[in-house]
Amino acid sequence: MLEELRLDDGKFKFDIEDEISQSPEREFEFRYAQEADNYNDVITFPSMAEMFKDRNKDEVRRKIADKITTEGVPKTIPRENLAEERKKWFKVMSKERKSLRALQYFTHNKDISWGDILSWGYLEDLQVYAIRREQGVQYFEFLTDIKTLPWWDVDELVKIKNIKQFNYGLEVKQHDQHLWEYVKQQAKAGYPDWKPDRPKKIVTILENVEKDITFDIKPPRCLKNMPLHAMEQDFHEEFQGWLYNPKTAEAVISLFDKSTGESRRICILDLMWLVNGSKKHIDCLFYNKIVYEKADKEQAMQYQKIVDVCFAQDINSGRY
Structure with missing residues (x-):
């Protein structure tokens, strides 16, 4: 750096003590704020919550006064009729389909x-x-x-x-x-x-x-026999886990091929398709339980129960 600035001949000099003058020594002087004792001069503002609270109180009082003026003082409801009156307080919601x-x-x-x-x-x-x-x-x-x-x-x-x-x-x-x-x-x-x-x-x-x-209801024109769906037989080596997808109501089996680094999935819409799996397929799904959200437990356990029955009764496609 000295060579670039052409200061390599010893002309470069920088002395902090010579260049920067010292500040004069002064004792610390404490100054007391006299205004701090004048509490009567302090102005406080109400918070926004208090302002709205007071405004709501005034609005409620006004509505009560108007209602009493037009309808008179309301009668006290007997305790035995209170349960029936409470039903009128809330809007009747339409029943679910x-x-x-x-x-x-x-x-x-x-x-x-x-x-x-x-x-x-x-x-x-x-x-x-x-x-x-x-x-x-x-x-x-x-x-x-x-x-x-x-x-x-x-x-x-x-x-x-x-x-x-x-x-x-x-x-x-x-x-x-x-x-x-x-x-x-x-x-x-x-x-x-x-x-x-x-x-x-x-x-x-x-x-x-x-x-x-x-x-x-008349019987719809649907197929009486379930179409046979072929299940992949040898996926246990690529198995990562399986879960219930509430958006499609399917059981999704997640697989990962280490040799290629690619992931894929198998979607099971009908739980009876699991019966066509191999023995290792059933064993894999039995020991690795299905993952689901709490709200989807009933639907997810239908898939798990089929696997449990197939494991206990040795039901599979016949392929090891």
Whole structure:
């Protein structure tokens, strides 16, 4: 650096003691603020919360005064009538659609319903439409077959996301695109032309004069036999874990190939597909329990229970 500044001949000199003069020595002088003793001169401002609190109090008093002026002093409600009066305090919310769910579904036991729709989509490998419900899967060969479902189920199919939307695929088969758009338009208009099944309402008067309403639903035109789905047999060496995906109502098996460094997954929509796994496949899923959120425990445990039964009863595809 001295060479670049051409100061290598000894001319460079920098002495801190010679260049910077010392500050004069002074004793510290404490100065007392006389204004600190003048408490009467201090001005305090109320907080925003107190300002709004006072404003709300004035508003409440004004409303009470207006109500007493127009309606008079309200009468005290007797304790025995207090429970009935409390019911009027809150707005009556509309009942969930599930309360209209009929119990006569197309199942092995007509007294048991398959429950609400969780997800649905077109399965390209099986070439069928599958509707995943709370207690099983219904398969339809053609999109037109959903017309045999009750109208509230068609409404649900139109509203919920399709499985293919999560996998970046088409909602329905290519040649069913126009039909599916037509069905969605009809659903918005209340089905003026394309009419799904309208179940017959059966009203029964009970002893307490209340009405018991049941819908007599016809069996939908779904496949009676479950399509056979081939399961991958040797994935235990790449297995990382499996979990329940609430968005698609599927059990997702996560795999990782160490040789290529690539990850992939196997999606299980129907829990009965697990029966077609090999023995090592069943053992792997039995010892590594499925992962799920607390709210999805009931649905996730359906997959785990199938694996547990297959492990205990030695049920598998026959391949070790």
